[in-house]
Amino acid sequence: xxxxxxxxxxxxxxxxxxxxxxxxxxxxxxxxxxxxxxxxxxxxxxxxxxxxxxxxxxxxxxxxxxxxxxxxxxxxxxxxxxxxxxxxxxxxxxxxxxxxxxxxxxxxxxxxxxxxxxxxxxxxxxxxxxxxxxxxxxxxxxxxxxxxxxxxxxxxxxxxxxxxxxxxxxxxxxxxxxxxxxxxxxxxxxxxxxxxxxxxxxxxxxxxxxxxxxxxxxxxxxxxxxxxxxxxxxxxxxxxxxxxxxxxxxxxxxxxxxxxxxxxxxxxxxxxxxxxxxxxxxxxxxxxxxxxxxxxxxxxxxxxxxxxxxxxxxxxxxxxxxxxxxxxxxxxxxxxxxxxxxxxxxxxxxxxxxxxxxxxxxxxxxxxxxxxxxxxxxxxxxxxxxxxxxxxxxxxxxxxxxxxxxxxxxxxxxxxxxxxxxxxxxxxxxxxxxxxxx
Numbered sequence: 001x002x003x004x005x006x007x008x009x010x011x012x013x014x015x016x017x018x019x020x021x022x023x024x025x026x027x028x029x030x031x032x033x034x035x036x037x038x039x040x041x042x043x044x045x046x047x048x049x050x051x052x053x054x055x056x057x058x059x060x061x062x063x064x065x066x067x068x069x070x071x072x073x074x075x076x077x078x079x080x081x082x083x084x085x086x087x088x089x090x091x092x093x094x095x096x097x098x099x100x101x102x103x104x105x106x107x108x109x110x111x112x113x114x115x116x117x118x119x120x121x122x123x124x125x126x127x128x129x130x131x132x133x134x135x136x137x138x139x140x141x142x143x144x145x146x147x148x149x150x151x152x153x154x155x156x157x158x159x160x161x162x163x164x165x166x167x168x169x170x171x172x173x174x175x176x177x178x179x180x181x182x183x184x185x186x187x188x189x190x191x192x193x194x195x196x197x198x199x200x201x202x203x204x205x206x207x208x209x210x211x212x213x214x215x216x217x218x219x220x221x222x223x224x225x226x227x228x229x230x231x232x233x234x235x236x237x238x239x240x241x242x243x244x245x246x247x248x249x250x251x252x253x254x255x256x257x258x259x260x261x262x263x264x265x266x267x268x269x270x271x272x273x274x275x276x277x278x279x280x281x282x283x284x285x286x287x288x289x290x291x292x293x294x295x296x297x298x299x300x301x302x303x304x305x306x307x308x309x310x311x312x313x314x315x316x317x318x319x320x321x322x323x324x325x326x327x328x329x330x331x332x333x334x335x336x337x338x339x340x341x342x343x344x345x346x347x348x349x350x351x352x353x354x355x356x357x358x359x360x361x362x363x364x365x366x367x368x369x370x371x372x373x374x375x376x377x378x379x380x381x382x383x384x385x386x387x388x389x390x391x392x393x394x395x396x397x398x399x400x401x402x403x404x405x406x407x408x409x410x411x412x413x414x415x416x417x418x419x420x421x422x423x424x425x426x427x428x429x430x431x432x433x434x435x436x437x438x
Contacts, residue, residue, distance in 0.1 A: 019053040025059075026080065026081040028061060085311075087380050089311055112335070171265065173240070181243065187250045194396070209377065222416060275358075
């Protein structure tokens with residue numbers, strides 16, 4: 001980052017009224033040694049320098065951060081700021097009424113800006129987890145969910161970037177002819193595999209299709225022909241040998257390593273993949289990405305995107321909400337977002353901030369998104385317990401060929417009725433505490 005940009009930001013902040021002595025307590029989802037944590041340390045240091053009255057107490061909790069925060073809240077601890085996977089925050093702290101509304105943040109201008117933040121962030125990111133007209137999350141890292149591929153492998157097999165489902169199947173056919181596998185999976189990462197179903201349903205019925213089905217407590221919505229069609233198209237990937245039969249036994253990260261080794265062309269996953277494979281793939285690996293393809297006759301667009309955002313929340317019990325929101329404006333400023341992108345090697349939520357080279361195509365997709373949904377179409381957000389205990393394991397059985405698509409659909413209908421009957425009877429239902437953060 002250019003020193004001039006940082007200097008100008010600090011001058012701008014120094015001109016603001018100083019806060020009285022304040023200690024902001026921030027519990028983080030990062031481990032202290034991670035690049036993202038180092039980027040945030042740099043940003044915190046700059047903020048403290050520009051606001052001498054403010055100091056930070058940071059607790060680096062790692063991926064179980066929200067679980068630990070819940071316990072701390074119950075014990076009466078004072079916490080101001082928390083970050084985590086946005087879908088988990090929506091299903092956790094926000095749903096539980098522990099988050100402070102951040103509408104003032106999005107109506108405000110970040111340091112150095114001429115327009116409100118809500119107009120400067122990537123399309124749909126501010127609104128994605130809004131609830132009843134209120135904004136509870138400040139998304140600051142952006143992971144797109146799309147196909148990640150080896151450009152050299154695509155050239156080797158003589159295939160174009162797939163635009164349609166038929167194109168994807170053709171890519172697989174051309175890969176087979178060159179003794180390569182078309183698509184990689186991790187058989188034991190059911191949340192990755194579920195992306196196929198949610199994307200296919202969204203391409204058939206349009207963005208928001210999953211949410212509409214979940215609104216039906218009778219289970220009848222699962223009988224929609226599009227649900228069976230989506231499941232059947234997933235099975236088509238196996239029938240047409242897009243995925244190696246050996247992949248049924250893969251345990252993470254075996255599948256993605258086949259991409260690094262040049263044995264497989266692509267994988268449907270988040271934009272954290274190039275970072276995860278940085279060591280094994282090497283610096284010269286030719287990364288590319290493409291959106292989930294369109295489906296013939298479907299209502300969904302290739303520009304409808306699933307996003308795995310990472311967000312900050314200000315807790316309702318914070319006594320320093322004004323200072324916490326001011327810090328979040330700083331985090332979403334151009335200079336801070338550049339620091340996160342460059343030092344953390346990740347995509348960010350502010351428009352115009354360059355993403356790392358391997359993620360360049362993902363930035364274009366994010367900037368042109370016509371609609372956003374959370375991971376798996378928002379199922380993990382809307383009904384996390386239903387997703388974790390019913391949908392995810394049942395879908396993985398179908399995806400791996402242990403049950404038929406027809407059985408999958410019928411069982412989903414029955415399990416949905418059972419779920420809501422148990423819910424109405426007041427029986428306890430387990431919450432999904434797993435993290436997808438990268």
